[in-house]
Amino acid sequence: MNAPNDKIVRRYDDIEEEDNHLPNWWLFILFSTIVFMFGYWFVYHTLKLLPSPPVEYANEIDALKKARNAANPMSDDALASLAKDPAIVAEGKQVFASTCASCHGPEAAGLVGPNLTDNYWLHGANPTDIAKSMTDGYPEKGMPSWGPILGAEKVRKVTAFILSIRNTNVAGGKAPQGDPVN
Amino acid sequence: MSSPAPILSSMKVDGSRNYIIPADVHGRWIRLRRLGFVALIGFYVLAPFIPMGGHPMVQLDVAGRRFFLFGQTFNAQDFWMVLLLLLTFAFGLLLVTAWRGRVWCGWGCPQTVFLEGVYRPIERFFEGPREKRLRQANEPWTGERVLRRVAKLTAFLLVSMVIAHTATAIFVSPRELWLMIAEGPGTHLEAFSLTTGFTAILMFNFTWFREQFCVVLCPYGRLQSVLHDRDSVTVAYAEKRGEPRGKAHKTLETGAPKVGDCVDCRKCVNVCPTGIDIRNGLQMECLACNQCIDACDEVMVKLNRPTGLVGFASQTELSGGARRVVRPRLMVYGALMLLSAGTLGVSLVNRTPFEANVFRQHGTNPFVVDGEVVRNAFEVHVTNKNPAEARFSLALTAPVSGAEISVGTPTIELKSLTDAHVPVMVSIPTSSLSMTPVELTLTVKDETNGSQRVIPVRFMAPPMHH
Numbered sequence: 105m106n107a108p109n110d111k112i113v114r115r116y117d118d119i120e121e122e123d124n125h126l127p128n129w130w131l132f133i134l135f136s137t138i139v140f141m142f143g144y145w146f147v148y149h150t151l152k153l154l155p156s157p158p159v160e161y162a163n164e165i166d167a168l169k170k171a172r173n174a175a176n177p178m179s180d181d182a183l184a185s186l187a188k189d190p191a192i193v194a195e196g197k198q199v200f201a202s203t204c205a206s207c208h209g210p211e212a213a214g215l216v217g218p219n220l221t222d223n224y225w226l227h228g229a230n231p232t233d234i235a236k237s238m239t240d241g242y243p244e245k246g247m248p249s250w251g252p253i254l255g256a257e258k259v260r261k262v263t264a265f266i267l268s269i270r271n272t273n274v275a276g277g278k279a280p281q282g283d284p285v286n
Numbered sequence: 287m288s289s290p291a292p293i294l295s296s297m298k299v300d301g302s303r304n305y306i307i308p309a310d311v312h313g314r315w316i317r318l319r320r321l322g323f324v325a326l327i328g329f330y331v332l333a334p335f336i337p338m339g340g341h342p343m344v345q346l347d348v349a350g351r352r353f354f355l356f357g358q359t360f361n362a363q364d365f366w367m368v369l370l371l372l373l374t375f376a377f378g379l380l381l382v383t384a385w386r387g388r389v390w391c392g393w394g395c396p397q398t399v400f401l402e403g404v405y406r407p408i409e410r411f412f413e414g415p416r417e418k419r420l421r422q423a424n425e426p427w428t429g430e431r432v433l434r435r436v437a438k439l440t441a442f443l444l445v446s447m448v449i450a451h452t453a454t455a456i457f458v459s460p461r462e463l464w465l466m467i468a469e470g471p472g473t474h475l476e477a478f479s480l481t482t483g484f485t486a487i488l489m490f491n492f493t494w495f496r497e498q499f500c501v502v503l504c505p506y507g508r509l510q511s512v513l514h515d516r517d518s519v520t521v522a523y524a525e526k527r528g529e530p531r532g533k534a535h536k537t538l539e540t541g542a543p544k545v546g547d548c549v550d551c552r553k554c555v556n557v558c559p560t561g562i563d564i565r566n567g568l569q570m571e572c573l574a575c576n577q578c579i580d581a582c583d584e585v586m587v588k589l590n591r592p593t594g595l596v597g598f599a600s601q602t603e604l605s606g607g608a609r610r611v612v613r614p615r616l617m618v619y620g621a622l623m624l625l626s627a628g629t630l631g632v633s634l635v636n637r638t639p640f641e642a643n644v645f646r647q648h649g650t651n652p653f654v655v656d657g658e659v660v661r662n663a664f665e666v667h668v669t670n671k672n673p674a675e676a677r678f679s680l681a682l683t684a685p686v687s688g689a690e691i692s693v694g695t696p697t698i699e700l701k702s703l704t705d706a707h708v709p710v711m712v713s714i715p716t717s718s719l720s721m722t723p724v725e726l727t728l729t730v731k732d733e734t735n736g737s738q739r740v741i742p743v744r745f746m747a748p749p750m751h752h
Binding site: 125126127128129130131201202203204205206207215216240241243244245246247248249250252253 | 294297299300301302303495498502647648649650651654656661663665692693694695698706707708709710711713
C-alpha cells in the first residue's frame with residue numbers, strides 16, 4: 105500500500121503534498137474566466153461598447169427621477185388645479201387627519217401649529233411655498249420636514265387639501281399669525 | 287497516504303473524468319434511504335402548495351420582504367432570527383459529523399437526494415444496469431442506444447424543469463407562478479431567466495457533474511479532516527476480519543492457506559457512487575451512503591458468514607479500542623446546538639405580532655421652547671406583522687403635571703405587513719420641568735389580540751433654573 109511515490113513534492117508533519125493534475129473541468133473554468141476577463145475588459149473599459157455597471161446604475165436612477173418628477177409636477181398651476189379635484193382633496197384630508205392634525209388641529213384651525221384656515225401665512229401662501237414648508241419643515245419652530253416621510257405624492261395631496269380650505273375661517277380658530285394675503 | 291487509485295477514483299491521471307456507473311444495490315440501507323428521499327422530495331415539492339393560515343406553508347417572498355413559514359408571517363425585521371437558525375444548523379452539522387461522519391451527505395443533502403432519488407433511477411430505467419453500460423461503452427452506437435439516451439435526457443429535462451419551477455414557486459407562490467406562465471416569458475423575463483437558468487444548472491449538475499461536486503467543490507466535503515476525529519463512527523471495512531482477501535475456498539477441506547472473510551468480489555467498489563474502495567480505509571470521498579454495506583452484506587449472507595464485514599466503526603475501534611460516544615467534543619457541539627435552538631425557540635415564542643419604534647421626528651430639533659412650554663416631537667413607527675388586518679392603539683403618559691400630549695392617530699388600522707408613522711407632540715410647561723430629561727411611557731397595543739409593547743420615551747428640555 106505504501107509504495108514510494110515520486111510525485112510527493114513536500115513533506116511536513118507527515119502531511120505529504122503531491123503535484124497532481126487538476127481536474128480538466130476545473131482548469132477549463134480557470135482558463136474560461138481569463139478569456140472572459142479580456143472580453144469584459146475590451147467591451148466595458150477599452151472600447152466602452154456597453155455602459156459599465158456604475159454608469160448603468162446612474163442612468164437608471166436618473167430615468168427614475170425624471171419619471172417621478174414628470175408624474176408629480178410641483179408648479180403653482182399644477183397644485184392649484186389639484187385643489188379642484190375632490191378625490192385628491194379627500195385623500196389629502198385623510199393624510200392630514202393622521203399626520204398634521206395633532207399640531208394644526210382636526211379642523212386645521214390651529215393648535216400648537218398655526219391656523220391654516222385663515223388668510224395669514226408665515227412662510228408664503230403660494231401653492232409651491234406651502235408644499236415647500238411641508239417638505240422641508242421649519243425645525244427651529246417645531247415643524248418637521250415631512251418630505252422624506254410622506255413622499256412627493258402625499259405632499260401634493262395635502263397641499264391640495266390645504267389650498268381647498270384656505271380662507272374658510274373655521275370658527276374658534278387660532279389667532280392669525282404671519283402676513284395677510286390678498 | 288498513497289492508494290492504488292491514481293488521484294481521485296472519479297478522475298484519471300491526466301485530469302480527465304472517470305465517469306462512475308454504480309452497480310445496482312439491494313438491502314436495508316438503500317430501502318431506508320429511499321424512504322428518506324421520498325419524504326424529503328415530497329416535502330420540497332408539496333410545501334409551496336399546501337396552504338396554511340391563508341398563505342402557502344413555505345413562501346419566501348424576497349422581493350416583498352414577506353416570509354410565510356408554517357402559518358407564521360415574518361418580515362425583514364425578523365431576519366436576525368435567521369442567524370439562530372443557521373447556528374442551530376451549523377452546530378448540528380458539526381455534531382453529526384464528529385459523531386457519525388458524512389451522514390448529511392448520504393441522507394439529507396439535495397445533491398444526493400435528487401441524484402440517487404430521481405436522476406440515477408431514471409438513468410437506470412432507460413440505459414440499463416452497470417454491466418450493460420460498461421459493455422456498451424466499447425461498442426459502436428446503435429439506433430436503440432441513441433433513442434435510450436435521448437429518452438433519458440428528455441426525462442432529466444422534465445424533472446429539472448419541475449424542480450426549478452418548484453423553487454420559483456417557493457419564492458413567488460404557486461398562484462403567482464401560474465399567472466407568470468400564463469402571461470409568458472416576455473412579461474416576466476427575470477423570473478423566466480432564473481427558472482431556465484436553474485433548469486440548465488440542474489441539467490449540467492445531474493447529467494454530468496454529479497459526484498465531482500461532493501469530492502472537489504463542496505466546502506463542507508473539503509473540511510472533513512478537521513470535522514472528524516479518531517472516535518467518529520464512519521462506514522468502515524473490518525480489515526482484521528477481511529484480510530487476507532481470497533477466494534471463498536473451503537479452507538478446512540482443501541488445506542489451502544487460511545484467508546480472511548473478504549472474497550475480493552469488488553461489489554463494494556462497484557456500487558460506490560464516488561468510485562472509492564472502502565477497503566483502503568477512511569477516505570474523504572466517502573459520502574456515508576452505506577451502499578457498500580448493503581452490497582457486502584448480500585455476499586456475506588450468500589456465503590453463510592456474519593454480515594457487517596463492511597459496517598460502522600471509528601478509527602479507534604479499527605485499531606482495537608472501544609467506541610467512545612460521550613466525549614467533550616460532542617458535548618460542546620451538542621450544547622452549542624441546543625443553546626442556539628433554545629434561543630431561537632424563545633425568540634419565536636416571545637415574538638410580538640407587530641413592531642413599534644419611537645423616533646424623534648425627522649428634521650426637528652430635539653426640543654422647541656415656546657414661551658412657557660417646551661415641546662418635543664416624536665414619531666411612532668408601527669408595523670403590522672399579523673397575517674391579517676389589525677387595529678392598534680397608541681397611548682403616551684407623562685409623569686409630570688400639565689403635560690399636553692397629542693397623538694396623531696390614537697388608533698390605527700393596518701393591513702398585514704403594512705406600516706405607519708404616527709406623529710406625537712408633547713408639550714410640558716417649564717414649571718413642571720424641575721428635572722430633565724423626563725421619562726415618558728408609550729404603550730402600543732394590538733387590539734385584535736391584546737399583545738402590547740411598553741416603550742420608554744425620553745423628553746428633552748434645556749437645563750432649567752428655578
